[in-house]
Amino acid sequence: MEKARPATLAPSETVRVTNPGGSSPFVFTCDHASNFLPAEFGTLGLPIEGLSRHIAWDPGALPVASRMAEALDATLVETRVSRLVIDCNRPLDAPDLVPPVSETTVIPGNAGLSDKQRAARVDLAWHPFHDTIAQIVERRLAHGQETRLVSVHSFTPVYKGKSRPWHIGIIHDDDRRLAKPLVAALRRLAGVTVGVNEPYSPADRVYFTLERHARSRGLACAMIEIRNDEIAGETGQRKWADLLTGIFSNLEPEEAKGSRRSAMGKSVQSAS
Numbered sequence: 001m002e003k004a005r006p007a008t009l010a011p012s013e014t015v016r017v018t019n020p021g022g023s024s025p026f027v028f029t030c031d032h033a034s035n036f037l038p039a040e041f042g043t044l045g046l047p048i049e050g051l052s053r054h055i056a057w058d059p060g061a062l063p064v065a066s067r068m069a070e071a072l073d074a075t076l077v078e079t080r081v082s083r084l085v086i087d088c089n090r091p092l093d094a095p096d097l098v099p100p101v102s103e104t105t106v107i108p109g110n111a112g113l114s115d116k117q118r119a120a121r122v123d124l125a126w127h128p129f130h131d132t133i134a135q136i137v138e139r140r141l142a143h144g145q146e147t148r149l150v151s152v153h154s155f156t157p158v159y160k161g162k163s164r165p166w167h168i169g170i171i172h173d174d175d176r177r178l179a180k181p182l183v184a185a186l187r188r189l190a191g192v193t194v195g196v197n198e199p200y201s202p203a204d205r206v207y208f209t210l211e212r213h214a215r216s217r218g219l220a221c222a223m224i225e226i227r228n229d230e231i232a233g234e235t236g237q238r239k240w241a242d243l244l245t246g247i248f249s250n251l252e253p254e255e256a257k258g259s260r261r262s263a264m265g266k267s268v269q270s271a272s
Contacts, residue, residue: 014125018169024074025146030065032058033078045108055102058154060231067153067241071147086121090127149214149221154228169195171223173202177253178222185247
């Protein structure tokens with residue numbers, strides 16, 4: 001169990017890395033892992049019960065990501081500050097980097113911020129999170145370690161009054177090396193409704209972390225979104241973590257399959 005945190009966090013404490021030397025090719029990120037608000041932000045003008053809602057974090061995502069990382073011997077990077085303070089999965093020029101409204105909820109404490117206040121939030125959590133991921137990826141690449149990035153999120157079953165039928169969604173752009181075999185494996189699970197670029201897509205500006213750290217380096221990547229009522233408790237968290245761990249244990253990116261087929265073809269030609 002995590003020790004109680006202080007009322008506030010220094011920038012060095014707003015990101016946590018688990019298993020930095022993991023042997024797995026996968027590096028997991030959990031961009032909305034926490035609903036923690038440092039003391040200086042109060043409740044941002046929200047009722048305290050509002051901080052347990054999806055507007056403040058991705059409920060259930062961190063336990064799933066943690067269990068997967070442990071089982072796969074993978075590295076996990078997580079934010080430790082609520083996305084209501086600053087959304088680390090947004091570019092610095094995004095209008096919802098510091099969200100004035102989340103879904104339909106106005107965030108009073110995010111209104112009328114000065115440039116200095118906004119910059120302080122960036123320095124508190126955004127830079128530490130992205131600097132840490134960059135350092136991990138660069139170190140792995142420098143050592144010739146295969147690296148694939150996967151971000152783990154959860155989504156609310158009803159958004160702005162509209163029900164979402166998917167149990168899990170896989171988000172990707174035109175790089176489908178991870179997404180294609182992942183979707184195929186999930187679709188083989190009985191009773192599971194899989195969304196492809198649902199309930200979000202990169203067009204919704206939710207793909208920033210992967211664009212910044214994977215796509216910019218040509219690394220295979222994908223984003224996982226699990227409906228949060230599926231992982232509200234330990235039983236569901238264990239179920240989905242174990243299902244995904246089994247899939248990831250045998251997941252071979254499309255690029256690797258193509259390379260293997262090409263090598264096999266050359267071998268056959270050489271033998272003939």
